[in-house]
Amino acid sequence: MNPALSVLEQTFGYDSFRGQQHEIIQHVIDGGDAVVLMPTGAGKSLCYQIPSIVRDGTGVVISPLIALMQDQVDALTAVGVRAAFLNSTQDAAEQARVEQAYLAGELDLLYVAPERLSQEQTKRFLSNGRIALFAIDEAHCVSQWGHDFRPDYLALSELADRWPDVPRIALTATATEATHKDITARLQLGRARHFVSDFDRPNIQYRIVSKNEPRKQLLDFIRAEHAGDAGIVYALSRKSVEQTAEFLGSHGVTALAYHAGMDSASRARTQSRFLREDGVVVVATIAFGMGIDKPDVRFVAHIDLPKAVEGYYQETGRAGRDGQPSTAWLTYGLQDVVQQRRMIDSSPGDLAHRRRMSAHLDAMLALCETLECRRVNLLAYFGQTSAPCGNCDTCLDPVTGWDGTVAAQKLLSTVVRLQRERGQRFGAGQLIDILRGKETPRTLQHGHERLATWGIGQELGEQQWRGVVRQLLAKGMLAVNDDGYGTLVTTEASAAVLAGSESVMLRAEPEKATRSRATKAAKKAAADLPESAASLFEQLRVWRAEQAREQSVPAYIVFGDATLRAVAVERPASETDLSTITGIGAKKLESYGAMLLEVVAAHPA
The missing domain is CATH 3.40.50.300 (P-loop containing nucleotide triphosphate hydrolases)
Known part of the structure; x- marks a missing residue:
């Protein structure tokens, strides 16, 4: 051989x-x-x-x-x-x-x-x-x-x-x-x-949702689709990591924080619990996850926009290493774009470095704003062509586009008028209040009700207008000023839109985030064991946990879920039968064969 x-x-x-x-x-x-x-x-x-x-x-x-x-x-x-x-x-x-x-x-x-x-x-x-x-x-x-x-x-x-x-x-x-x-x-x-190799991970379902109370959205997602599952949640700042872990923990999720500001002993304890216990969720900065071979991570969530597609792909790839259905979930909003643009502008690197960072961010924004299949967009970034996958949010719940040229003109015109007529610059919230004719202490204080664009955008709701701002930022037709306050300014690309020589197609912004039909697809795929096999599978997991505790090793080092599922389905009666199951080599057959057969024999068929 x-x-x-x-x-x-x-x-x-x-x-x-x-x-x-x-x-x-x-x-x-x-x-x-x-x-x-x-x-x-x-x-x-x-x-x-x-x-x-x-x-x-x-x-x-x-x-x-x-x-x-x-x-x-x-x-x-x-x-x-x-x-x-x-x-x-x-x-x-x-x-x-x-x-x-x-x-x-x-x-x-x-x-x-x-x-x-x-x-x-x-x-x-x-x-x-x-x-x-x-x-x-x-x-x-x-x-x-x-x-x-x-x-x-x-x-x-x-x-x-x-x-x-x-x-x-x-x-x-x-x-x-x-x-x-x-x-x-x-x-x-x-x-x-x-x-x-082929970069496609077909068992991972990519989902990106509009950001609105991200911690609550994350909790709802975990409860609805991944209760009791192991997962990783990524956030950009240490403060956000700690607050999110605390929030999830206060609502019954076993959640642990991990970031570079913690002492090494605390990080080691978090990592050890994640590897050795079932159902632990780690909330972390990007410092966590590289090289972790835990096969049964069922979801990876991002509550802040990743800086680049390359990092996003590797982080989401930590879900579903065992080939079972898993979810890559990201919540993304206007403030993410503003924050990332501001970070690039204030970066200590040279112009070439900032341009590289901008190119990375542009690719990430394109993935978030696409009307087409997420997977097609993601794989194209790595030079791979593919067909629509049928297993991402835009495939399962197709998104519509709309001609946002007039809306873009209204918004950009407001930015121009504020700057030219009054020497003022404001962030997205004030611009949207002006367009919707919303009387607030701030709009009245500055006399914004006298602007020509006051109230001309009442056809769109606040969330929809935030989507317009976000997408114009993503397209480079609007920019974050470098004054440190997140105010917005026009760009060279704005002129063509204002002149009517360039149209602007936008992604439709849902007034209310809906749970994707993807949830049902993932759950159906995960529940594919016959009832008797499912019961034996759970018993085998209990036995595996006991072995892992005795040896002080992660459970997957004893056996992965895929091997235990095969044992549960095939119900081997001898070591010869066991030796034909994927994941059971000579050493593991010698170490665990007799015990596995006892668990199977003790469980009614």
Whole structure:
């Protein structure tokens, strides 16, 4: 049998490779370099784990995730792979034990952080052993174009010079063409083969809703669709993270905060509970989630607009790694656009940097404002063409567009008149009050009822007008002034609209947010087990939780939900039957086979 396939079956318990896995693995086994772009949940880890086992020596994995190395090593040890890590969490005795195992050729994989590998002492140590390959995980970190730049990754270009005969494989879950090129150049992988997988994650349902009391919207979403499920909620600021976690917790959701301002012990506790307990929701900044292999995250929510499509795609990809139906939910509004534009304008970077940030934001806004399939728009960003998916909000509840030219002219004219006639600039709220003829202390104080545009926009409600402002900002026909107050000004593109030479098509703004029919589709897909199998599945989950607690490891390291579902459906009666189920390799059969069969036998058919 092919050595790679043998390891896949005997060690990891899978009977076939997925997508390009086999081609990548064989290429690296044969000594070739590779750059691998593959979405989260598609099996990137096997692309370096199997070659590390098959080739002579130890596979050295460079990972930026010190906090997760223990779990990654635990998962490998559980299937019989000889794995270890070296990082600052270990005492001198433990580091010495690992170093000795490496030098003696007793390790298949060794995980190290880029900061450690950049030290000359570490390089000399590695030179005294036999290296099977170098795997550079989360390779987008090497790129200044990437959304998580790590300077220590730059030193990894030295690997090619120091170990020219050792194959290198760089892997990331997301990369635009610019980031892809940057990774290749910075890591000196010009001669590497490039493997770019299909970026589609069909089990994830993308939903974007108008922002209106986002914490309440989030709570309603969780209660209606994901009660008791594990999930991740992303917010931009630490304050928002803490307030959202507290709000969810006060309404019965097990929610924990995670951000860089917390001490390392608190972050470690949050991460541990998320990995080891069922139904925990982590509210976090983007500092959380990279490298977490938890397969049963059922939703990822954003209550603030992400800065770029690349980051959004990778964050949402942390949902549904097990292939089961999951939701990517985002609430987005006018203030998000104003805030992001203001952050770009005040950025300390040079003009080129601000232009890159603006381009990233424009792509994110295009995804939010599209009238077409979200997935088509998202995949197009990565250069992939696709057909409408039938499983996003715009497919399930089609959105209509409308000719907003007159509305845009009314709004822009108000901005121009305020500035030219009175030397005044205001934010969206005051402009909308003027257009709707709303008498407030502020409009009366400034005499705005005497403006020619006073009350000419009563045909639209406040929420609809906010949608007009938001979309004009997104289209670059309106801009945020750099005065620090969020006031709005016209742009060069405004002139054509005011002159009537350019029409403006806008996305229809719902007066009231409605729950998508997508909810029913997701729930129906999730409830696909027969009643007897569903009951056994829950019993198997209880047994798994007990095993995980005893071993102090995350539940998915014992078995993933997909494996337990297969056991519940097939009801194996012998270890031979068990060995045919995906996810049960030789080591796990030896460790858990008898206990699994007892649970099945004790449960009535």
